[in-house]
Amino acid sequence: MDADVRLPRQRGTASRAALYRGKDQPRRIDRSTCNDSEIIAELPFAAGCGGFLNARSAAQVESGSRQREINEEESAEEIGRTDWPRMPERGAHLESEWEMPVFRWGQNWDPFRDLEREMDRLLQGVHLSLHGVRFSRRFPQVNLLELEDCYLITAELPGIDLQQLEVTTASGFLTIRGVREVPEESREDSFRRQERFQGAWQRKIQLPDRVDEERMTADYSAGILRVTLPRVSSSLPRQIPVSEDV
Amino acid sequence: MSEPVPGNREPGQSASDPQIPVTAGALPAPPRLLFNPPTDIYETPDGLVLYADLPGVTLEGLELQVQDNRLTLFGRVQRREPPNAVVLHAEYEVGDFLRSFILSDEVDHERIQAKLSHGVLRVELPKAPRARPRRIEVTRE
Numbered sequence: 549m550d551a552d553v554r555l556p557r558q559r560g561t562a563s564r565a566a567l568y569r570g571k572d573q574p575r576r577i578d579r580s581t582c583n584d585s586e587i588i589a590e591l592p593f594a595a596g597c598g599g600f601l602n603a604r605s606a607a608q609v610e611s612g613s614r615q616r617e618i619n620e621e622e623s624a625e626e627i628g629r630t631d632w633p634r635m636p637e638r639g640a641h642l643e644s645e646w647e648m649p650v651f652r653w654g655q656n657w658d659p660f661r662d663l664e665r666e667m668d669r670l671l672q673g674v675h676l677s678l679h680g681v682r683f684s685r686r687f688p689q690v691n692l693l694e695l696e697d698c699y700l701i702t703a704e705l706p707g708i709d710l711q712q713l714e715v716t717t718a719s720g721f722l723t724i725r726g727v728r729e730v731p732e733e734s735r736e737d738s739f740r741r742q743e744r745f746q747g748a749w750q751r752k753i754q755l756p757d758r759v760d761e762e763r764m765t766a767d768y769s770a771g772i773l774r775v776t777l778p779r780v781s782s783s784l785p786r787q788i789p790v791s792e793d794v
Numbered sequence: 795m796s797e798p799v800p801g802n803r804e805p806g807q808s809a810s811d812p813q814i815p816v817t818a819g820a821l822p823a824p825p826r827l828l829f830n831p832p833t834d835i836y837e838t839p840d841g842l843v844l845y846a847d848l849p850g851v852t853l854e855g856l857e858l859q860v861q862d863n864r865l866t867l868f869g870r871v872q873r874r875e876p877p878n879a880v881v882l883h884a885e886y887e888v889g890d891f892l893r894s895f896i897l898s899d900e901v902d903h904e905r906i907q908a909k910l911s912h913g914v915l916r917v918e919l920p921k922a923p924r925a926r927p928r929r930i931e932v933t934r935e
Binding site for chain 1: 848
């Protein structure tokens with residue numbers, strides 16, 4: 549089964565970091581603790597992988613111990629300004645980090661998916677202005693958030709008739725599909741501008757293991773669909789008595 | 795035409811929001827993003843109809859105004875997700891919508907109507923009566 553979005557099967561910092569794409573985190577370049585090579589990483593082209601490595605290694609050579617003062621999380625955000633996943637632990641040594649492979653999301657190791665993700669990340673790092681370039685986008689765009697007791701899938705679905713919106717789950721996949729119709733009064737040749745998505749769409753999202761499918765809820769307001777996936781409350785550890793054979 | 799370049803949700807500029815209080819000592823609030831909403835415009839016998847996708851915009855957050863032949867729409871999006879939510883996968887970013895259009899003289903500014911439903915704005919821009927084709931009777935001498 550091919551899914552658009554795969555959720556982490558296992559909760560853990562590594563897989564979460566691999567999926568982490570949020571740009572809403574406040575980005576902050578503290579010039580007092582940054583040397584020049586770090587600031588280079590602000591430039592669009594340096595924000596990709598090459599830039600990351602260069603900036604990182606240069607920073608190491610130049611500043612040596614000073615680099616350690618910046619904690620892992622912050623430096624990851626500043627340098628890998630776009631989406632570089634955050635380091636799992638604060639105290640991790642920089643040296644040992646270099647011996648790690650570039651793809652270090654070993655838990656759900658799937659080389660092609662990681663490659664795809666990495667390419668995605670590289671392309672995102674290149675802030676080319678693509679204004680006016682029409683390229684096919686997935687519709688709808690989906691975000692996945694993790695809350696305290698549930699996962700939340702939000703999709704931007706403006707202008708959907710609820711009669712034509714279908715949200716189903718089956719065998720670990722959440723499928724949303726529907727149709728966005730062209731207004732009847734419009735003719736093909738009467739458009740002066742046509743940028744909105746039209747037609748039938750479908751997205752398929754893999755659910756995480758520990759989701760209570762019975763209690764899933766969805767609501768649609770102001771053009772945003774929110775599907776709440778409550779987590780299964782973790783069972784208490786059970787003591788297994790061990791009998792001794794005398 | 796000084797219209798913004800059409801584009802699908804490329805962040806244009808970030809607008810600092812005076813309404814967000816910045817607590818002293820804490821990080822400044824992240825800048826709000828501004829997006830160019832995808833728009834359809836088509837012609838009907840009565841005028842033009844404009845559709846804009848504004849997901850997340852409610853009636854309270856929508857400002858639509860015409861000034862000097864410029865139609866400006868601004869949609870403010872209220873974040874509903876709690877701030878402590880961890881983003882696992884993000885395909886879209888949450889931001890406000892801003893776009894403006896230059897109206898031609900043939901649009902009757904007084905009769906512009908707009909409707910917002912399910913995050914889609916529909917604006918009707920009727921043609922001014924004088925811009926309608928007027929048949930001129932030709933009489934035989």
